Amino acid sequence: LTAPSSSDEGFDFIFYMTNKAKSINKALNDAVPLCNNPLVLKIHEAMRYTLLSGGKRVRPMLCLAACELVGGQESTAVPGACAVEMIHASSLIQDDLPCMDDDSLRRGKPTNHKVFGEDIAVLTADALIALAVKKLASSTSFGVSPERVLRAVLEMAKAVGTEGLVAGQAADLAGEGMSLEENEVGLKHLEFIHIHKTAALLEAAAVIGAIIGGGSDEEIERLRRYARCTGLMFQVVDDVLDVTKSSEELGKTAGKDLIAGKMTYPRVMGVEKSREYAEKLNREAREHLQGFDSNKVAPLLSLADYIVNRQN
Ligand code: GRG
Numbered sequence: 001l002t003a004p005s006s007s008d009e010g011f012d013f014i015f016y017m018t019n020k021a022k023s024i025n026k027a028l029n030d031a032v033p034l035c036n037n038p039l040v041l042k043i044h045e046a047m048r049y050t051l052l053s054g055g056k057r058v059r060p061m062l063c064l065a066a067c068e069l070v071g072g073q074e075s076t077a078v079p080g081a082c083a084v085e086m087i088h089a090s091s092l093i094q095d096d097l098p099c100m101d102d103d104s105l106r107r108g109k110p111t112n113h114k115v116f117g118e119d120i121a122v123l124t125a126d127a128l129i130a131l132a133v134k135k136l137a138s139s140t141s142f143g144v145s146p147e148r149v150l151r152a153v154l155e156m157a158k159a160v161g162t163e164g165l166v167a168g169q170a171a172d173l174a175g176e177g178m179s180l181e182e183n184e185v186g187l188k189h190l191e192f193i194h195i196h197k198t199a200a201l202l203e204a205a206a207v208i209g210a211i212i213g214g215g216s217d218e219e220i221e222r223l224r225r226y227a228r229c230t231g232l233m234f235q236v237v238d239d240v241l242d243v244t245k246s247s248e249e250l251g252k253t254a255g256k257d258l259i260a261g262k263m264t265y266p267r268v269m270g271v272e273k274s275r276e277y278a279e280k281l282n283r284e285a286r287e288h289l290q291g292f293d294s295n296k297v298a299p300l301l302s303l304a305d306y307i308v309n310r311q312n
Contacts, residue, residue: 011298011299011302013298013299013302013303013305013306016299016302017057017061017303017306020057020060020061020064020065020074021057021061023064023074023078024057024060024061024064024078024081024082024085025052025057027078027079027081027082028051028052028082028085028086029048029052031082031086031131031135032044032047032048032051032131034048042116042120043120043123043124043127045116046112046115046116046120046121046123046124047089047124047127047128047131049112049115049116050089050092050093050106050112050124050128051085051086051089051128053106053107053109054107054108055085055088055089055107057085058202058234058303058307059081059084059085059088059201059202059205060081060082060084060085060205061081061299061303062202062205062206062209062227062230062300062303063077063080063081063084063205063206063208063209064077064078064081064209065206065209065299065300065303066205066206066207066208066209066210066213066215066223066227066300067080067209067210067212067213068213068296068299069210069213069215069219069223069292069293069296069297069299069300070209070210070213070214070215070216070219070220070223071213071214071215072209072212072213072214072215073213075142076139076142076143076144076212076213077139077208077209077212077213079135079136079138079139079142080135080136080139080152080208080209080212081205081209082132082135083131083132083133083135083136083156083208084132084156084201084204084205084208086128086129086131086132086135087128087129087132087156087159087160087165087201088201089128090124090125090126090128090129090132091125091165091169091201092106092112093111093112093113093121093124093125093128094122094125094169095169096111096112096113097113097118097121097122098113098118100169100173112124112125129160132156133153133156136149136152136153136156136208137149137153139152139212144212148211148212148214149212151211152207152208152211152212155204155207155208155211156204156208158200158204159200159201159203159204163196163200164196164200164201164204165196165197165200165201167192167196168192168193168194168195168196168197168198168200169196169197171189171192171193171196171197172193172197172262175189175190175193175262175263176262186263186268187268187269189263190263190264190265190268191232193263194231194232194235194236195228195231195232197235198231198232198234198235198238199227199228199230199231199232199234199235200231201231202227202228202230202231202234203224203227203228203231205227206223206224206226206227207220207223207224207227209223210223219292222288222289222291222292223288225288226285226286226288226289226300226304227285229281229282229284229285229288229304230281230285230303230304230307232281233278233281233282233285233304233307233308234307235265236265236274236277236278236281237278237307237308237310239264239265239266239274240265240266240271240274240275240278241310241311241312242264242266243264243266243271244271265277278308279308281308282304282305282307282308285304286301286304289301
């Protein structure tokens with residue numbers, strides 16, 4: 001982790017993020033036990049492989065921070081935060097499959113299907129989605145009303161299906177190999193991909209946290225807008241990092257998307273303009289937090305800064 005460069009002097013973001021990651025990692029570890037049944041054990045091992053193999057935990061942190069911002073307790077939002085990370089893990093496994101991006105490395109380690117085989121990887125991704133629903137629904141045992149839990153489940157379902165990840169991935173596949181000339185609405189297409197493929201789950205993370213934490217409709221919507229900007233910014237930065245890394249490490253796997261002709265922000269608008277766009281999204285994200293107690297917004301302000309300044 002690198003510390004955010006500006007704002008929120010006095011707020012120790014690294015300490016905050018490390019603590020939140022600890023709570024999440026423990027809950028994720030408990031959620032998928034190594035059981036005795038050998039048939040189930042294989043899937044659980046594969047689930048644990050992706051779920052517990054590092055990762056920045058940005059989405060669960062967003063969920064916990066949104067919950068606390070609206071006055072909720074961290075512990076109430078832990079199941080929801082785990083659920084969002086399970087969906088993320090499922091999407092990574094699927095994204096890496098030979099029929100999708102066909103990647104052999106993720107987080108510096110062999111991808112799930114390389115270790116467990118394609119058949120088990122597909123089942124693992126399915127099982128992670130089912131477990132996510134189960135986890136989120138279990139929030140009722142933490143005193144969250146069934147109405148709020150149902151609302152949260154609907155948000156998560158929306159972020160996964162044809163209003164979210166699936167739509168983004170389908171649009172990404174459809175755009176592959178298109179030259180920029182061919183694709184007159186390049187930027188629109190790119191925005192569609194990333195609003196769905198990346199921002200939707202970050203948005204769901206924040207909204208689920210705010211719902212579970214007891215936020216008002218207005219608070220929930222403000223956090224939705226903050227997270228949507230942050231999610232899009234996350235992807236713009238990702239694309240820029242891919243280019244900068246690929247020129248630093250020419251010949252290595254970084255920047256594969258660029259070489260393969262995948263649409264990215266730097267391809268559509270250039271590196272400098274992409275950086276400026278990320279800064280603009282950061283300013284917009286911060287504006288959506290105006291109106292919340294200024295003493296309590298530091299984690300989310302710092303998270304946006306961390307995303308815009310991150311190096312990996
Ligand atoms: C039904 C769950 C489901 C998915 C089907 C395959 C697919 C549709 C969607 C792919 C979505 C995807 C992989 C988007 C990329 C999002 C992204 C920016 C990933 C990297 O996130 P980080 O940097 O990763 O937070 P870490 O490793 O830190 O967790």
